[in-house]
Amino acid sequence: MFSDGIRPGGDLSEPALAPPAPYCRTGRNARRVERPACEYVFEDNPDSAKLEEQMRVECCVGVEVWNLATRGLCTVGQEELVVLLEVAPGETHPPRDLFAFFNTVYQQANQGNLVTELGHTIFTESDGLLGSREHGGFLYVRPTFQCLRSLVLPPSPYIFAVLIQKWETPWAKVFPLRLMLRMGAEFRYYPCPLVSTRNRKPVFCEIGHTIMNLLVDFRNYAYTVPAIEGFVIHMEDKKTSLLFPKNRYEQVTKALSNSNDHVLALGANFSPQADSHLVTIENDDGHYSTQAINIHSRPRRASFIVFNGALKTTSGLSAKSSIVEDGLMVQIPADMMAKLREALQNMRDFDIPCGPTSAAQPDEFGVGSREGGSKVRWMQAGTGGREGGRQAGVQGETNNTADINLSRLSELLARSFCVALTPHLSELYTCGHTRLGLRTTLHQDNVGYEAGSGGARLAAGCMNDLDNELVPVVHRAASTITQQPIILELVFHIMEQ
Known part of the structure; x- marks a missing residue:
């Protein structure tokens, strides 16, 4: 809910009522102007x-x-x-x-x-x-x-x-x-x-007085806050969760290697699981303030986090977390900073209790600062990519991919698919099958593929040629996968020249 009572997705004349689903005003239909497409x-x-x-x-x-x-x-x-x-x-x-x-x-x-x-x-x-x-x-x-x-x-x-x-x-x-x-x-x-x-x-x-002046090169754009794809920050009751996808480990290690030992800054992504976020507003004098847009009982999210390993042991705090603009600043002792970097390097979960060292339960304060707990978590996640102009989607446990090069496998599947269907291009184009899909399932106990267009299987002649080209490729790849199956999808287009 915005501070002036306007719901997200609503217009300015809408009263502040309970959040609807979907996020638009019901009871009114969008009226089209009488103009053909x-x-x-x-x-x-x-x-x-x-x-x-x-x-x-x-x-x-x-x-x-x-x-x-x-x-x-x-x-x-x-x-x-x-x-x-x-x-x-x-x-x-x-x-x-x-x-x-x-x-x-x-x-x-x-x-x-x-x-x-x-x-x-x-x-x-x-x-x-x-x-x-x-x-x-x-x-x-x-x-x-x-x-x-x-x-x-x-x-x-x-x-x-x-x-x-x-x-x-x-x-x-x-x-x-x-x-x-x-x-x-x-x-x-x-x-x-x-x-x-x-x-x-x-x-x-103007850029003005922002913490980003310390983290970003606005003159030459030589460096910025590293954004980890899929990384999100959820701020809930007395707890802040940092969720890293396991399949982005290389991006995390790159961010660690490019940062100094005492400061680590990471950019987050938009999280569909959080229906509210922190926003920073630039004032007329160039200073930045924080505004929160909330929906009741849903986690709030931040856009970035900065770990600062300069907290003195004489402060009496185990760690201190505060909201800065649209992100979080977490101050921790130098030894905890070293342990955090080691945990990220080794893909381990890590907890940071915030608040006085003598407190049994850390306290949480308002929008200005947070002194609850911070938790770093690694999570399983599906991946998506585009290799060589082909759209690809991959589902499965990320530890399956340690011994298999998905880019190379996608290339082999795409090449085999194209070789098999090249003799049938004219037939497919005439029938309107210009968008073709290939879905492969790779596992020692479950291996196979599906190919079709427009929700229907391809003709028998096409499938026979696909069998000859694809079966050896998918069986070789599946022989090394023993855990969760990898499901890989490719989409192909027949283009008019």
């Missing part, structure tokens, strides 16, 4: 079609928007993009800059430069973007709690491109999560708005 196809890349429609998003934000979505970026390994741009007065067609932007993303992805969640595209053209030199580019966000009712959306996976201002581009480069959450607080929409508004006031101006 259009499809635009670029001549130089016909696989990258753009769908466009003008509609009024009335259930949540009550504005008329251009709803543009790509269909075909996945053929070059890029997640599809969606842009919701507020319609300008008198505007009858979507701006040409959006189509140029989509084409730029396609061309970059074709060269292997993909945009991902919380990534950015910065524009430096002298004539500006969307009619203004104050527009800096786009920040990419994945929808979570936002209302998507009645929107024109591409097939999953997709991300939204949200327009940002020039003053906001430094934060998009070094700490995009802070920018995303700050826009959510500005527009009273949790966790952030999906509608792009032109010529709005930036949520950040």
